[in-house]
Amino acid sequence: MRVAVVILNWNGKALLEEFLPTVTQYSTEAEIYVADNASNDDSVSFVKSYFPEVKIIENKKNRGYAKGYNEALKHINTDIFCLLNSDVQVTKNWLAPVLELLKTYSNTAIIQPKILDYNRKQYFEYAGAAGGFIDKYGYPYCRGRIFDTIEEDHGQFNDTTEIFWASGACLFIRKKVFEELNGFDESFFAHMEEIDLCWRAKNKGYSIKYTGKSEVYHLGGATLKKANxxxxxxxxxxxxxxxxxxxxxxxxxxxxxxxxxxxxxxxxxxxxxxxxxxxxxxxxxxxxxxxxxxxxxxxxxxxxxxxxxQRTSIVFDYFVNKKRYYDSL
Incomplete structure (x- = not known):
């Protein structure tokens, strides 16, 4: 089973300097790509000079996360895509548990690892945590993060389980399923396009899983700050x-x-x-x-x-019933 780790980059030389070394060190079983979204810094020349083993795809314009990945992935022929943010630090053996699940469960189309906070490594990270869900009014939340309440990792989500959506910070998807879904909806530009993709996959009967056996650390907000x-x-x-x-x-x-x-x-x-x-x-x-x-x-x-x-309102549960943690829902 061939896997490509694909990092979408836009003016992110500093992030590539910091995070690309762990990707190359701990992803020897994968092909590694940097898909550059028409950066005007020297990201591309930096990768060519210091990481010659990393393949580069150069998009002609910056069309955001959705179209950026759609365009880049057309040039890659592997069984599995791993879409990885440029501000993610991976860990030793991070790929093996995910690939084993994909080999074992043929109907599992998308998988997310445990996503922890790069700056507070004992805490889950906002964008994905331990797998995403959604309420009846379209509000997303995660195991380990509901609105702005972020849980400390005590091993409570070290399981492997079905989830509703996987975070675009680190998302594994079968190439054939990505193509069947016609990729991301490009009208989104950026943010929540992965939830839309996962919902469409669910509606087609595919399974989406989270595994706590694989861990990565996400800086978060590197391209667009939360306060923006x-x-x-x-x-x-x-x-x-x-x-x-x-x-x-x-x-x-x-x-x-x-x-x-x-x-x-x-x-x-x-x-x-x-x-x-x-x-x-x-x-x-x-x-x-x-x-x-x-x-x-x-x-x-x-x-x-x-x-x-979820058929109840996460807004009501959180703000009225004061349910701050996933296990209290």
């Missing part, structure tokens, strides 16, 4: 895209509730003196309305399932 309003915009907009495209049944009631909850979030940002975030939530809603016809056309072309998301 653009990140807020993409997360709110793309969450609406994902919910409307993929949820089963009559989805408009759930979308309406989600819009109301987003409005409450906007008020919260105002009270926190973050008016730019409130404005980008409004911008995200207008973008959703503008693209609604396209989203509905995509919805019509996809099969939907009824089984996989």
């Amino acid at each position: 309003p653009k990140k807020t915009y993409l997360n709110f907009r793309n969450s609406l895209f994902t919910l409307c495209k993929n949820a089963d049944g009559i989805v408009f009631g759930r979308v309406l509730v989600r819009l109301i909850l987003d409005g409450i979030a906007g008020i919260k940002f105002l009270l926190e003196l973050k008016p730019k975030h409130t404005l980008v939530i409004l911008k995200a809603h207008f973008s959703f309305y503008k693209n609604l016809n396209k989203i509905l056309l995509k919805r019509q072309s996809e099969k939907r399932s009824v089984k996989y998301y």
